[in-house]
Amino acid sequence: EAQVTQNPRYLITVTGKKLTVTCSQNMNHEYMSWYRQDPGLGLRQIYYSMNVEVTDKGDVPEGYKVSRKEKRNFPLILESPSPNQTSLYFCASSFSGNEKLFFGSGTQLSVL
């Protein structure tokens, strides 16, 4: 089954404790991206990647890192999380940036 898998689904952590949210797709997509969703703000793009070792900033990259060492994986790294990064995070992928995006089920992150 074609899918984008994010883990974990829920995460509660404390300020400053490094964490990684994993994202994996099984569709051989070249394009992958991360979004955060906050009430009243819709989704905002954090980072995106056009291919292995090719990443670029979205609209809200501060406080986040990504890597694309393999085509299928695109982890989101928060090296020193802060409470303002409490949010619902979505990973998505597509064959190219202008095609239909396939979204993961989301990761609800709470930073205390």
Next chain:
Amino acid sequence: AQSVTQPDIHITVSEGASLELRCNYSYGATPYLFWYVQSPGQGLQLLLKYFSGDTLVQGIKGFEAEFKRSQSSFNLRKPSVHWSDAAEYFCAVGYQGAQKLVFGQGTRLTINP
């Protein structure tokens, strides 16, 4: 800067009634335009997209949208809504070949029986 505005935060319609969700964007060139739907606790699903050509585009689940360049709008319509259409709807604009995507704030749709 590119932006997307969905003026209606929440809309309630009766089952069987027609629906129009508004979307206005700000972008200098011809944009890539999308409508996505999000059911509670789920990720987003693409309803339809517009890149070029016919300005009236058909999507899944009986939805359609019309691109109006003069009004910088891309409104979503459905002639007769079903209870299962209750969800949150997001308009999005893609630029730089749609690698960068800007979403609107979303419109929550409630269906009255």
